Amino acid sequence: MSQTRDASSSGAVFLSPHNDDETLFGSFTLLRERPRVITVLRSYVQEERGTGVTYQEREAENAAALEVLGIGDWEQWTYPDDDPPWREIRERLASVDAGRVYAPAIERRGHAHHNAIGGLASALWPGKITYYTTYTTWGRTKRGYKVPWEHEWVLLKLRALSCYRSQILVPGTLTTHHFLEAQSEYYLAQSSPISSAVYWASDASQVVRSAFSGASARVGLGRPSADC
Numbered sequence: 001m002s003q004t005r006d007a008s009s010s011g012a013v014f015l016s017p018h019n020d021d022e023t024l025f026g027s028f029t030l031l032r033e034r035p036r037v038i039t040v041l042r043s044y045v046q047e048e049r050g051t052g053v054t055y056q057e058r059e060a061e062n063a064a065a066l067e068v069l070g071i072g073d074w075e076q077w078t079y080p081d082d083d084p085p086w087r088e089i090r091e092r093l094a095s096v097d098a099g100r101v102y103a104p105a106i107e108r109r110g111h112a113h114h115n116a117i118g119g120l121a122s123a124l125w126p127g128k129i130t131y132y133t134t135y136t137t138w139g140r141t142k143r144g145y146k147v148p149w150e151h152e153w154v155l156l157k158l159r160a161l162s163c164y165r166s167q168i169l170v171p172g173t174l175t176t177h178h179f180l181e182a183q184s185e186y187y188l189a190q191s192s193p194i195s196s197a198v199y200w201a202s203d204a205s206q207v208v209r210s211a212f213s214g215a216s217a218r219v220g221l222g223r224p225s226a227d228c
Helices: 021-033 055-068 086-094 112-124 151-161 165-169 176-180 193-200 204-212
Strands: 013-016 036-042 074-080 101-104 129-132
Touching: 013 021, 021 036, 021 055, 021 101, 021 129, 021 151, 036 055, 055 074, 055 151, 055 165, 074 086, 086 112, 101 112, 112 129, 165 176
Parallel strands: 013 036, 013 101, 036 074, 101 129
Antiparallel strands: none
């Protein structure tokens, strides 16, 4: 699924691991930068859990949310979230032309998919990445520095969030709290390579190697909500 490039697009690329990550953690970036949005993984895990939520439903929600946020350049890749083929994903990401990349931060006890995609981005686009934070097993990450926003953007973000009915209404998704909590967004603080490494205590190359070996890439680390 994709749409034609928006004439106002900045040439930046926003990598969203799953349907809804771009809205929960990147709405203000999308509204300001108008990047090309790539949703890397297709959602099969939720349906496999018996929730009744299909990938078609989630992608329709994604399309509606991005329309609210004014994104005309986006695409849904078909790599399954129940067993991501990381080598194939890396090869496809390597073909993406981008002057600036927004990727999920690599976070200790963060979601395995988020960390893997953040690690791949780190290897492919050194010096071109702004990392946005998501959540860990301790909850939503509220560290780093806040993404600037304008008052109207708050309304647009709330409207876009409301498009994800499956993630709010279906019991057992364990994602409702992400929509209920404060909706400020954060970028990883990058004052220096050393301080960033100490801050997150995580090595990108190790994350990617772990992802390639299949280690816990099928679900979130210590958290059953692998679809947010």
